Amino acid sequence: MAYKILVVDDDRELRETMSEILVDAGFVIATASSGEEALTVLKGQNFDVVLLDMIMPGLGGQEILPLLKRQAPRARVIMITAFATVENAVAAMRRGADDYLTKPFKVDELLTAVRRSLEEARLLDCGFQIEMDSTFSCLSNTIRRDILKLIDREQRLRFMDIARHLGIEDHTKMNFHLKLLRNADLVGQDENKYYILTPQGERIMACLSKLTKDNPPQ
C-alpha cells in the first residue's frame, strides 16, 4: 500500500524533478500545475501528503490551503517556497500547513519532510481506530462524561473518590457506568486499582476540551 503524494507547482521542471525523487523513493505521485487543478485532482482520490508551492499564478498556495484542508482534511500539507522568511513560514503554519520547505532544498530534506509527515499522520490516526458505537454511547451520558472529566482533571482516583466527588450515593450505579467506560477502553485501572484514563480516553478528552468550554476564563 504505497503512499500517495500530490505535487502542486507551476514550474514544470521542478514538478518533474520532485516526482522523480518521490517515485524513486517508492511513493505514488500525481501532479498539478495550479491550485485550481490541485483541487480538482483532490476530488477524485485521497492523498496522504500534498506538496504545495506558495507562489503560483492564479490561486497561490496561501489561498488554496484552506480550501484544500476542507476538501481533504486528512492530507498532510507541506508548503514549498523560495521566498523564505520567518513571517511567511509562521503565516503558512498558522493557516494549517503541516510543514514548510524552502527552495532550493536537498533531496534528503524533501524525503525527510515527507516521511516525517507520514509518520505524524500515522501517529495521529493510529491507535485511534475507535470502536465508535461504544465510545459515543459512553459519551452520550452525562454521568459518564462527568466521570471522564473528573478523572481527566485529577489524573488518578479511586472508586469511592469518584462517587463522592460526583455526589453519587449508590455505588452500584457508579459501577455500572465505570464498567461501560472500561469496556469502551476510555478508562482503566493502574496496578493499585486507581482509575485512570487510557490513552484513548486522553485523546477523547483532548478532543472534547476543544468542543466545549466549561471553564470559561473568569
Add this chain to the structure above:
Amino acid sequence: MAYKILVVDDDRELRETMSEILVDAGFVIATASSGEEALTVLKGQNFDVVLLDMIMPGLGGQEILPLLKRQAPRARVIMITAFATVENAVAAMRRGADDYLTKPFKVDELLTAVRRSLEEARLLDCGFQIEMDSTFSCLSNTIRRDILKLIDREQRLRFMDIARHLGIEDHTKMNFHLKLLRNADLVGQDENKYYILTPQGERIMACLSKLTKDNPPQ
C-alpha cells in the same frame, strides 16, 4: 472578565516590560522566570495566552511546550525568540505553538499577536456551545452517523436519496433518526427541503474525520 496571560522569560527586565505593556492594555498578567515555574503556575489557574521564551536556562521553551500543552490544552502559546530562523519557527509551530514572535519586537507586534490569539481562541470555542447530550446521543447510533457521513459527502440530499443510499427500506425509521439529527441541530433542510448539514454538523464531521479513518489510503 479580563483575559489572563502568563509571561515566561528568564530575562527579568524583558519580563517586566512585557508585563507592563500587557497590563496597560488591560490584561491580567502572571509571570514565571523558568519553564519549571511556568508549569507550577499553570497548575493553579487557567490562562488564555502563554508567552514563552524559547531560550531559557533549564527547560527551554521547546522542551516545556509539549508539557505545557498537556497541562493547559486550551491556552494559546506564543513563542518568543531572539534567534529567529525559518527552521526554528517551523519547528516551534510543528510542536504546537500557535504563533511566533521574534525579539526585538515592537509593542504593537506583541499586542497584535496576543489579540489575534485570543480572537482565534474565541472563534474556536465559540458558536460551539454544544448541547452535549443530544449531540453525543445522536452520534452514538450507527445509522445516524451514516446519515451524517452521507450528507457530509454529498452536500445536499433529499429524503428518499438518503434512504436508498443507506439501504433503509422503512422510511419512517429514517424519519425517526432524521428528526433526532434535526433536534440536535446537526442537520437541517434548505428551502427546497433538501437535507444539509448545519454549521454545527459540519464542525462535528470535521472533528470526526480526524478520529476515524474509513477511507484508508489504498
Add this chain to the structure above:
DNA sequence: CCTGCCTGTGAAGAATCCTTCACCTTTTCC
C-alpha cells in the same frame, strides 16, 4: 380525477439502557 411516489405523523411493541436492591468478597483499620 386517480394513481403512485415523496414526505411526514402518531402510537404500540420490541429492544436497549439505566437504576435500584439484595448479596458478596476484599481491604483497611481498630
Add this chain to the structure above:
DNA sequence: GGAAAAGGTGAAGGATTCTTCACAGGCAGG
C-alpha cells in the same frame, strides 16, 4: 479477630430509545 468501609456482581423493574405499522397530506403525471 472483627467491624466498617471499599469495591464488585447479578437480577428485576422502570425509563428510554428504536422499530414497525397504520394512516395521511402534497404533488407529479397519465
